[in-house]
Amino acid sequence: MRLFGLTGWSGAGKTTLIKRLIPRLIGRGLSVSTVKHAHHGFDVDHPGKDSYAHRVAGATEVLVSSPLRIALMHELRGAPEPELVDLLPRLAPVDIVLVEGFKREPHPKLEIHRAVVGKPCLFPDDPDIVAVASDGPLPDATVPVLALDDVQAIVDLVVAQAIPVDQVIARAAAVR
Incomplete structure (x- = not known):
């Protein structure tokens, strides 16, 4: 099992994007599960x-x-509340686990950023964010910026950047 996360502020479009990614990943012959963090x-x-x-x-x-x-x-x-690494062993094996939220946990993530939300980007303070999907340009970005509506490029990123769950668990153990 490999894992990749989507993070961002509430209202940025994480769930909307995940709903678009899942069928594309399945279309590539990959099985997919998700873990979503609820703040309430x-x-x-x-x-x-x-x-x-x-x-x-x-x-x-x-x-x-x-x-x-x-x-x-x-x-x-x-x-x-359990941490992400405590929840992962509960999942049946699949090819890709998409994680929504858990922004403070160490795993590779795509930040979802929409200007209308009015919040700052997270990537400057989170070394686990490997790219940003945005609805507009981010000229000061220090990570790759993808168009939020370029689902194919985002799927390619997820497949390329997802890491084995064992590595996620090891990274979290090193931080604890």
Whole structure:
């Protein structure tokens, strides 16, 4: 498994780009999984569902299985939020893992930058950002700048720059 991340400020278009990358990567014969960081609480489970009742009753993990998909919900119950490297072993093997968010974790990343968001670029302070995909020119960029709508060039970058998950884990261990 190899891994590559997309990072940027909220509203920059990370999810939109990932939705465009996945079919192109699959079209190249690659299997793809994603890991997304949510900065806020979220829930995939709702009152009235049996799995919700199991969690509310105190179950640490609830695994729901159907003929179409499985979902594992793990309640942290006050434990610290896991880091990216703690989550990666939970994934089934695939060719490419796309990571959305986790901007402070050490792995190769493409920064998504849109001027309308009104935030500064992240690449000057993050040596793991290997390029920027932008909706406009960035004349002071010290990394390659790709057009945000040039999905083919971005797919090429992802395939070329993705690194083995083992390397991601080793890099994170060196930082810890």
